[in-house]
Amino acid sequence: MNFIKELLSDKNKVSQNLKKIFWIIGSLLFLVGFYGWAVRLIDGHIKANYGSIVTWGLWVAAYIYFIGLSAGSFLVSSLVYVFNYKKFERIGKLAVFTALITLLMALLSIWADLGHMGRAWHVMIYPNFKSPMAWMIYLYLIYMLLLVFEIYYLLRYDFVIGANNETLKGKLYKILSFGSKDKSEESRLRDKKIVKVLATAGVPIAILFHGGVGALFGVVAARPHWHSGLFPILFLLSALVSGGALLTLISSIFQEGWTKNREIVIDLGKMVLGLLLLDILFQISEFLIVYRGGIPGHIAGWDLVIKGPYAWVFWGWQGFVGTLIPLFLLTLKRKSPQWVALAGLLIAAGIFGLRLNIVIPGLAVEEIHGLTSAIYSHRVDPHYFPSLSEWLLTFGIVGFGMLLFGLGEYFLPKEDESKTELLSESKV
């Protein structure tokens, strides 16, 4: 206990230690991921535990989770670049960068889930405009390009200035500036305008693609657990909650952590609390309508969630760890950034439980009574628990994302840095 107290008392040490912990966890997860990827690439789907009843498993849940984080953090960044919310300006770039990394993680997860990874490009040459999945893929492409351009124009000026240095960073900046040498104030203003245009265009796209993921599930009339008009909205809300929560955590670890980002962490905490309450309201509404409606097929999915074999995901993971504790922290400890950051971590983790509880129970209900006992095969089983290789591949993607993010945070120019450099430039 004393050790922890000591750790917490020296605030600079804390943020450094948190970064160290981040790098250690990220590297470990990245390394264990190799096993999962090796199994996936060598054995295909044989070692995965889903089958022809529960056709989507952990990887799909991970995909909708990551894509939610991306949409959420992008929408938070739009507060800065579209709605000019000055308070969050310091973490604006961080939020856009997070959106890009989590998008890559989402695409990796869903790519691993494909039966034919090498055929992903078929969506481009054989489009079916009736399929929500096809819409998603086109939107992701547009969104990814938009994010790359937005980051470029956000950082171009910093790259140009940093390119003068002979350090490794300087060389990297020279490459990343793509030959741009314009240091004038006008160019800076032009960049700002471009960013505003891109960020504004990004808002409807982010809403479309994540609401669209909700619709991807919602339109499936065969699965009553998904077939609800609330689904696209629920997806958006939980995206905002998880994205906001992740940014709360990130901004209290990076950029000197919560010592410098204190106000931002606390403000983000307030925002996340509001969104979380709204999300809970929507969830309860869905729950009540289903149970009061009383149609057996509709109830079956929810029955699995609240009293099935994996009810602990709902009550323990999503409910207690991911909702109840953070609610207490965000209301009772709302003034202390380290507790708010912890709440952010718990909420972000809890939403993963929520994503699992969307994908699996929707599929684990027999579509035709008696079907799963008609054939003896482990592929015809409504019980699903991810296999080791499924878990490790998912961890690997998380680790990969963390390392990419850490490297980006280390190498990319920070808000303060460019300002001090700007000052020194102007002195010269």
Added chain:
Amino acid sequence: MAEKIKEIEKETSSISRDEFLSKLIKIGAGTLAATIVSNGMLGTASKLIAKSKNETPVKRKYHYGMVIDTRRCVGCRACVLACKAENKTPPGVSYTVVFEEILENRPNDKPVFMTKPCFHCEYPPCTDVCPVSATYKREQDGIVVVDYDRCIGCRYCMTACPYSARWFDFGENYPAIEQGTDWSNVPSPEYKQFRKREHEQSPIGNVRKCTFCLHLQDEEGKYNKAEGRWPACAKTCTGKAIHFGDFNDPNSEVSILLRERQYIRLKEELGTSPNVYYLI
């Protein structure tokens, strides 16, 4: 477009009383008000929607389907095995299954057995969701197929099928193939492609489903029961419970059975309009 709407408006205004009533019942109480103001936009719109879903005339050569007699089915599962032997499906992939429903208070406690192939729905939800149009309903005979060379294995169609008629091929081999017996040299004749269960040859990583054994069709798309070119499950059924045929032909076995007997279709409320009927 405007002309079309005018045409439809004309149609609706000169509607007879009986037609009007039957339409009311068809469309349902929800759109009652819309139908009453049938000259208005709402009426036109609801008519358009109804037309697109239910009144499209079926213009195709053959309309294949099955009629399965639940009174004759004894649950022997010969159809399941015949299907496996015909299509060489791997473990965990069964184009047809037999499930049983135990009804209480039924004389002599015989459960109801139902064999369930793919229903080749008139409005299949699986084909609409496929992001690469790898699965589609064939125009000439209404059989829903999967293009094994195009399918990316996303399994969205499996979630959309309300009847669990689709199966993912994990690449799990028969023991016969792993042990290198003669059986392993027998290719699967699906879609007349004759694919061996080897990498790159067999549809590993794809979604698979019943095809009404369409590899047994001749060039014109016809089956022939006398020559044995008939879906394996229907051919083998010991209780003669599975009837297969062309619904377009009024004299076919299946058409006659539907005229003479009581039938149900599963989950009709989803609007899929399956082409497999169960006699009760």
